[in-house]
Amino acid sequence: MTDTAPTESDTGSTLFAPLALRGVTLRNRIGVSPMCQYCCTDGLADDWHLVHLGSRAVGGAGLVMAEATAVTPEGRISPADLGLWSEAHAAALAPVAAFIRRMGAVPGIQLAHAGRKASCLPPWAGGARIVDRAAGAWDVLAPSAVPFSEGEPLPIALDAAGIDAVKEAFVAAARRAVAAGFAVIELHAAHGYLLHQFLSPLSNRRVDAYGGSLDNRMRLPLELIAAVRAVIPDDMPLLVRISATDWVDGGWDLDQSVLFAREMAKLGVDLVDISSGALVPYAHIPAAPGFQVPFAAAIRKQAGVRTSAVGLITEPAQAEAIVVTGQADLVLLAREMLRSPYWPLHAATVLGREPDWPQQYGYAVKRR
Numbered sequence: 001m002t003d004t005a006p007t008e009s010d011t012g013s014t015l016f017a018p019l020a021l022r023g024v025t026l027r028n029r030i031g032v033s034p035m036c037q038y039c040c041t042d043g044l045a046d047d048w049h050l051v052h053l054g055s056r057a058v059g060g061a062g063l064v065m066a067e068a069t070a071v072t073p074e075g076r077i078s079p080a081d082l083g084l085w086s087e088a089h090a091a092a093l094a095p096v097a098a099f100i101r102r103m104g105a106v107p108g109i110q111l112a113h114a115g116r117k118a119s120c121l122p123p124w125a126g127g128a129r130i131v132d133r134a135a136g137a138w139d140v141l142a143p144s145a146v147p148f149s150e151g152e153p154l155p156i157a158l159d160a161a162g163i164d165a166v167k168e169a170f171v172a173a174a175r176r177a178v179a180a181g182f183a184v185i186e187l188h189a190a191h192g193y194l195l196h197q198f199l200s201p202l203s204n205r206r207v208d209a210y211g212g213s214l215d216n217r218m219r220l221p222l223e224l225i226a227a228v229r230a231v232i233p234d235d236m237p238l239l240v241r242i243s244a245t246d247w248v249d250g251g252w253d254l255d256q257s258v259l260f261a262r263e264m265a266k267l268g269v270d271l272v273d274i275s276s277g278a279l280v281p282y283a284h285i286p287a288a289p290g291f292q293v294p295f296a297a298a299i300r301k302q303a304g305v306r307t308s309a310v311g312l313i314t315e316p317a318q319a320e321a322i323v324v325t326g327q328a329d330l331v332l333l334a335r336e337m338l339r340s341p342y343w344p345l346h347a348a349t350v351l352g353r354e355p356d357w358p359q360q361y362g363y364a365v366k367r368r
């Protein structure tokens with residue numbers, strides 16, 4: 001990491017200081033956290049994505065990250081997930097990335113494989129696992145034949161060829177994301193999805209080179225990171241989202257996250273996006289405002305990597321304090337960005353700064 005301490009902006013608000021990651025500069029340290037929209041047909045982006053993500057770029061975010069985007073059809077959480085497993089998927093996403101850029105934000109995309117948490121109904125339809133093939137169920141893949149919830153059909157443990165295929169699918173999707181015009185790629189290794197399933201001893205019971213010791217459990221994610229880093233431009237930032245803890249004794253935890261973050265930094269990961277949980281349904285998660293920020297701070301300090309903080313960050317002063325105190329380099333908001341797509345513009349006003357309205361609105365809203 002070359003820039004451990006965020007610099008004060010000329011207005012005294014570090015939340016609105018630019019953040020440089022390789023060849024990309026975010027106009028501020030506010031990002032739209034990836035959020036599945038569960039509204040695709042065959043994984044294709046449509047006007048919803050343009051308006052949903054585009055309006056948050058208009059709203060002043062520095063980084064606008066598209067939702068978990070499946071690298072293969074079987075890697076979708078639900079049949080309505082966004083995907084990037086063909087050139088047609090890239091073509092559908094290209095106007096979205098272009099519009100985000102045009103609005104001065106940086107377009108990012110999160111690449112994902114749901115592993116054993118695939119083949120589910122969208123949350124607005126209950127989120128349950130689809131088990132009936134007639135209802136569209138598909139075979140789900142995982143490190144080991146351990147289901148997410150008791151009573152679910154067992155996932156299929158990936159063999160060596162399957163592991164290679166997963167890596168190739170992430171690499172191919174990363175190439176397509178670059179071609180579609182995204183400027184930042186995030187790999188989803190959090191929330192109990194496939195890469196997290198490899199990391200956690202609760203879901204990874206393998207006895208080969210991909211299971212057992214921490215080195216072995218990190219192997220697939222690290223191999224995959226190296227493979228993606230090798231095919232994306234040198235000046236393109238690579239982010240990885242992790243769950244810093246499973247919130248379960250004997251599971252993945254902060255100490256392992258620090259070691260993982262160090263290894264990722266060596267491979268050229270530019271920022272680790274720190275979330276938590278969702279590997280198992282029985283974890284008790286003490287959710288409260290900013291509850292994951294201490295993980296972002298600990299990993300930033302102990303691993304020497306840039307981090308982003310996410311989770312119940314809703315107030316401008318709260319976001320500002322996270323960045324000013326060096327707990328994280330970037331703040332991501334999810335639900336608050338749904339409630340308030342122009343949150344960054346309003347936050348600027350609250351923090352005593354002139355909001356950077358788009359030209360189309362700026363002259364008008366300043367007139368009383």
Ligand SMILES: Cc1cc2nc3c(=O)[nH]c(=O)nc-3n(C[C@H](O)[C@H](O)[C@H](O)COP(=O)(O)O)c2cc1C
Binds near residue numbers: 037110241312333336
């Ligand atoms: C509707 C919705 C969809 C989400 N989809 C994703 C996703 O695609 N990828 C991801 O990493 N997290 C996803 N999350 C988690 C958010 O990115 C974020 O980490 C979480 O909501 C906590 O932030 P918040 O308190 O600001 O909402 C989703 C959250 C919501 C509310």
